[in-house]
Amino acid sequence: MATLRDIRRRIKAVKNTSQITKAMKMVAASKLRRTQGRMLDMRPYADKMYEVITTLGRFGDVELHPLLAKRPRGKVEVLVITSDRGLCGAFNTNILRAANNHVKELEAESFKVSISAVGRKADDYYRRRSIPLRAHWAGLSGKIRYQHAQEIAASLSEGYIDGTFDEVLLIYNEFKSVIAQKVVVKRLLPFASPESGQPHSDTLEMPGFTFEPEASAVYASLIPKAVEIEIYRALLESQTSEEAARMSAMENASKSAEEMIQRLTLVANKVRQATITRELMDIVGGVEALK
């Protein structure tokens, strides 16, 4: 049976742990607020960018840019976005499981699948399973810059144009609210084909667009930019979700620690009383014997 000292030591240990999880929760909360702000600022821009692309897709010529060109699907690239650090609940597990399922489905349909990943967690995961990654980026957590998105976009666009793959899918956590993150699978390339856009019923008779400078030049700068923005947005969504997931994971950990402390305190009290009772009986017994 555990002695009083052992139990007290355990209570102390649990208290220390709960202090750490509480601190981590606060840190996650403040980081969440920051990235959430950035993400919310970003959303309207990304939405409008998408709107322009879809309108152009409806009225412009799809052949104007290689990233818009549709090819028969044969080789599919999947970009999985995870975090660098753990202690964020089921965040990474969810995303990797979803990615795995999706890859299996694609392979069952006999597509050739290549994987690239963002985040150290994805790297670890695929290395353990000895699945080679086509490309990998890490160390972005907490310091996502537009340049990162540019780098990733460049790698994916290049692979798409030179025919390494015929489609690119993004798999990442979309931020719904602090308690809900949703894994989404989104097609990045070929970029927003016109059929996929919702028809604007009121603008059907709109004449063709004029471009300045000529259409090909506008497309050449607009389309890669839009791809970058899409990736940048996915990175920010994922980052926000990560901090939210970490915050609730730490919240739960602190709560469990609290419960555990209560339970242990109860046990400690019982043991203490038992000891006092035993000692009292010893004394009373001794007094009786002396009579």
Add this chain to the structure above:
Amino acid sequence: MEKLILEIVTPYGPVFNGQVEEVTARGSEGEFGVLPGHAPLVTTLAIGILSAREGQNTSYFFINSGYAEVGPERVLVLADSAEKAESIDLERAISAKKRAEELLRHKENVDYAKTESALERAVTRINLAERHRG
């Protein structure tokens, strides 16, 4: 009188959304003006100033390159960054200008195009901010 809806959005948040009568902006091929009923146009924007007139009032915005989609009832500006003339940080722009000029003077190891456009941004900002104040 017919109106235009002007929307300016940047990756750092929306900057303007409202009704105006006339918009003038600096496209990569030169200045252009938009009145309600303009033919659909998509253009790239250079670093420059965008002005929006509503009645007697004209507001000015600094636009750091981007795109504009013009329709008969709407002008949508997607800028890399944008500021209202009143909210330009003049001191920061002046120090950015000094830094860029310094870099251009010692020509080694300088990304020429990048520094050049940094200088252009700073100068445009300063001009706009000073015009607005003066």
